[in-house]
Amino acid sequence: MAEVYLDNSATTRVWPEVPQLMESVYRDQYGNPSSLHKRGVVAEKVLDTSRQELAAAVGCHPHELFFTSGGTEANNWAVFGLAGVRKPRGKRIITTAVEHPSILVPLDVLAERGFEVIRLPVDWRGELEASRLAAALTPDTVLVTIMAVNNEVGAVQDWAALSPLVRERAPHAAVHVDAVQALAKLPLLCLEQADTVSFSAHKLHGPQGVGALYVREGTRIQPLIFGGEQERKLRAGTENVAGVAGFALAVRLCRERGQELMQLLHELYQGLSDIPGFGCNGPTPGAGAPHILNAYFEGIPRGEVLVHALASRGVYVSTGSACHSRRSRPSHVLSAMHRSGDALTGAVRFSLGAATTREEIRQAVAATAEAVAELRLHSGKGSRSGAAGYGALR
Amino acid sequence: MxxxxxxxxxxxxxxxxxxxxxxxxxxxxxxxxxxxxxxxxxxxxxxxxxxxxxxxxxxxxxxxxxxxxxxxxxxxxxxxxxxxxxxxxxxxxxxxxxxxxxxxxxxxxxxxxxxxxxxxxxxxxxxxxxxxxxxxxxxxxxxxxxxxxxxxxxxxxxxxxxGPGGLPVGMTGRGILLLSGGIDSPVAGWMALKRGMELTALHFESPPYTGPRSREKVVDLVRLLAEYAGPVTLYINHFTRIQQAIVSSCPPSLTVILMRRMMMRLADCIAEDEGASALVTGENLGQVASQTLESLAVIGTAAVRPVLRPLIFFDKMEIVERAQSIGTYPISVRPYEDCCTLFVPSHPATSPRERQVVAAEAGLDIEALLAASLAQTERLVLTEARD
Missing domain, CATH: 3.30.2130.30 (VC0802-like)
Known part of the structure; x- marks a missing residue:
């Protein structure tokens, strides 16, 4: 049985060329870019070339792109770095209730340090209505941070409508966009609207452990990591040269070979909707990101059981997001979307990657139909309670 | 020198x-x-x-x-x-x-x-x-x-x-340890080893209701016990079918008792193959509904061999302390489901009568369920984890 990997929003398999390139960097261009000798010059050139290539791909100047250890660092840096320097102008920060934990948890820290953090509610699809943002913005707002694409349900925020509101009503506010799930999936409209934008390589068939923060020229931001003078003194630490090279290559390969995922997502949706009791959390295909579908089935109260049942059929998906699928707490994203019952606790996320095929979608649909039917057969009595307490064997 | x-x-x-x-x-x-x-x-x-x-x-x-x-x-x-x-x-x-x-x-x-x-x-x-x-x-x-x-x-x-005291492992015979991923059963196993028993471990899993991480947890617990016992055989039983049969044909208040009785029967079968003369569990008086004196009695009658319960009179805190000193605690508290937290009724019986329970079992083809489940049981031999 061929494996079908539909957990690409958790992480992706790298393009085969990516580790090849990285290995050659490790072996032949192994210097520290800060070194004065030839090895350093060679490594610096790899770094510069990669930065130029990525900048061209995302549509910014190379000197506006700063490499980090990944999306989480980029988000942390933006939150702390933008808010910190603006504290004299105000303490109000606006975000949404459906952001990634790498935004929400740093904001909790800022709230403890005296900032006023407003988490705006979203609608049933996970989208922020412009009027809600407009009502929340005040002149003393110093940071607005809103994701481009939600990692659990694929909701896309309408930056074209949101950003003029910020500029008009909160002129001192910096704008951060978490675009980790958007890069190489959607046109990056947000780049024109934002002061900082975060990216991660491993969501698009690049290596884990490397990401970037776009910082618009002239934006005031403090470093998060202090030390050496790398990355124009804003991000200390020896650069992950091979990782950065892999990142740039992965983005290029996505553009050259990237599938039209939206068509496949439609097929997945069509296939799953033939299963009785199917429901979709968040936008339907066409209205959201092209690679994420959050589904549930009436009578299947526990998403992780469906995940296991699909895994035993060679289909890999996740509950909500991989980041909190180890906890049995319901997803904060789905809760914020006012989901309840099986839609809240039984949700599973299918996420497509550039290598996903039509045949895989067909297999995934067939496996889901089979698993759902089997689970329903036995969920008649008493199985709703997943609560702990009677671990008789313990 | x-x-x-x-x-x-x-x-x-x-x-x-x-x-x-x-x-x-x-x-x-x-x-x-x-x-x-x-x-x-x-x-x-x-x-x-x-x-x-x-x-x-x-x-x-x-x-x-x-x-x-x-x-x-x-x-x-x-x-x-x-x-x-x-x-x-x-x-x-x-x-x-x-x-x-x-x-x-x-x-x-x-x-x-x-x-x-x-x-x-x-x-x-x-x-x-x-x-x-x-x-x-x-x-x-x-x-x-x-x-x-x-x-x-x-x-x-x-x-x-x-030193740890006790008697050399192997001196007092072999037992089947019913091992969940929880805190109690590994401590019970350690105590049995301390009194010189050799152990064969038996774990029940319920795919797809439990996943690979629950199994990994049990494997890690057995590897830790193997530091005291030498290589330990672990049987992994697929218990889902039995649970489903019980849930679909028996009164909800008795499901846990009935599952436990099936576990005892399976353990007895494994004991037969392994030449073991007792079953060892982490049961503890009064901890949950299936651990009242009445429940324990009814569960115990399903087993042919004596059921040894080293933790029966311990307080939870005493068990936790021991788990910490043995080193099983951090493994036991990893947050994955074990099969017993599933299919749990909201009002389990706390004082079941044997007659009631036997009547409830009448609808089950016990022999066939046991045979099918044993055919799906995996056997692993695990050694201590050392780098």
């Missing part, structure tokens, strides 16, 4: 006619615990086991997990020379906080010129001169320095590291 390890054992020396077999078992267990540390020599004399040709720093932590050993000491071996003996005695006392001491010499090699009382006197006087903080107490000393004059040389040691 060479170093070797001396291990003492206590209780088994009392066991009459079987003593020789028990001692041999202990020596074998010591060898097994050290098997990967090179060509180690293990010999036994009068209540002691000497381990030579070994890295003592690596060996001692291993030996503290060999049940039956009461204490473990590094021993310094040197020529039969009073100067060397004096220097070593001084070195051992000087590295500790001053207190009371006693020299206990034994001259096994009668060709040595000084007899035991003379050695005691000479060394004692020397220490008193050189280390003014120390004084002699022959009745309750803080530290005893043992000096043994043997043909091979002088052996000097003091008891330092306590």
């Amino acid at each position: 060479a170093q070797l390890v001396m291990a003492r054992y206590g209780e088994i020396a009392l066991k009459g006619r079987n003593r020789h077999r028990f001692e041999q078992l202990l020596v074998n267990n010591v060898r097994r615990a050290l098997h990967d540390l090179g060509r180690v020599s293990v010999t036994r004399t009068y209540g002691r086991i000497f381990i030579e040709n070994v890295d003592t720093a690596a060996a001692i932590p291993r030996l503290t997990r060999v049940f039956g050993l009461v204490s473990v000491s590094p021993v310094w071996v040197m020529p039969q020379d009073m100067d060397a003996i004096r220097a070593q005695t001084l070195a051992m006392l000087a590295q500790r906080r001053p207190g009371t001491f006693k020299i206990q010499a034994r001259r096994a090699d009668k060709s040595f010129p000084h007899d035991s009382p003379a050695i005691n006197r000479q060394l004692g006087a020397y220490v008193l001169d050189e280390l003014p903080g120390w004084s002699v107490d022959v009745h309750h000393p803080d530290l005893v320095i043992y000096v043994e004059i043997r043909p091979e040389g002088a052996f000097i040691f003091s008891t330092s590291v306590p």
